[in-house]
Amino acid sequence: MSDNIFFNIIIIGGGPAGIAAGLTITSRCLSCVIVEANQISDQKLGECLPPNSLPLFKKMGLESLLQDEQHHPYYGNKSVWGNDKIEEKLFLFDKFSQGILLNRNYFEKQLREVSKLNHLQWLEGYTFYSVEKENDVTKVVLKSKTNTKTLYCNYIIDATGRKASVCRKLGVNKNTIDELTSLNFKYKIKKPVPFFVFTESLENGWVYVSPSEKDFLTVMIFTDLDLIPSKKEEKEFIERHINNSVLIQEILKKNDIEPEILDLKTRVANTTCLNVPFGENWIAIGDAAYSFDPLSSYGITSALAAGYYGGHAVSDAISGKTEALETYHFIMDNAFLNYKIQLKEQYATEKRWKEKTFWKRRLNYN
Known part of the structure; x- marks a missing residue:
């Protein structure tokens, strides 16, 4: 790839949202490239796909990826929420009788392979440096450890996740709804643990x-x-939280697990949004536009949907149908508004600690 190349669309970020957008754009016979700073994905923990997410994978032609033995079907949820009893919800009578527990890193490798089989171009090892309008096109400067590249495009897509790197360079700020953060770690398993998703509300x-x-x-x-x-x-x-967890204590005892904390990482998990997820010659998708509380299980499903709809919107915009960007905004904003209502309702079902700081804040969501 030479230093000065024109693409219809440049996608910054090679996660699920960026790849979904790239697959959609190439299916529309437009030129695009994904710019990804990390040639190997950061270590990411697994993610659950609820049954209602499966139709989207089918629509995008990605359903077969979930059948790999690296991923596991799961058939329900166990929760302790609103009281101290363990409640079980099975998917047996749902339209789709199982969800999927993803091996997240492996899934992202699968997506990359699919993208390359579909002749989607990648530029790996380069970080996004700057963006500016130059005549009738957008100029994008990228840097690696040893080189600088200048690319040109009609539209740039921000698929950089919660950090929204392109938006920040453009002076577009995100609204932060909360400061939810996760402490992620692993326990070594000596015996198999049933394939359920377990959630439990705690004091804070x-x-x-x-x-x-x-x-x-x-x-x-x-x-x-x-x-x-x-x-x-x-x-x-x-340790205090683990000792106070009904579910985790049950899992530890039944499966003879030594509770040694492994690979501890702190990650941002908050809810954020842009007022408008597009502007002149740019569009934001995935967590760069709207990011979700993991309690909602939106995760990868939302990222893929945003890439799919955003990819079609920007493709339409290039062909002169600029109203497609407003349609994209309408679809994503309505989904986000419904998400906020449902999230507040879910948190409101836990009344045992309504005077505690964490829970007070969730009751005051707007």
């Missing part, structure tokens, strides 16, 4: 557990950033 947050990786149990404790103590007190904070 909630916990998610799934056996989505072979020989390991994934655990995520969610609370607000200012409620997480210093690194020195972090271990004690986690």
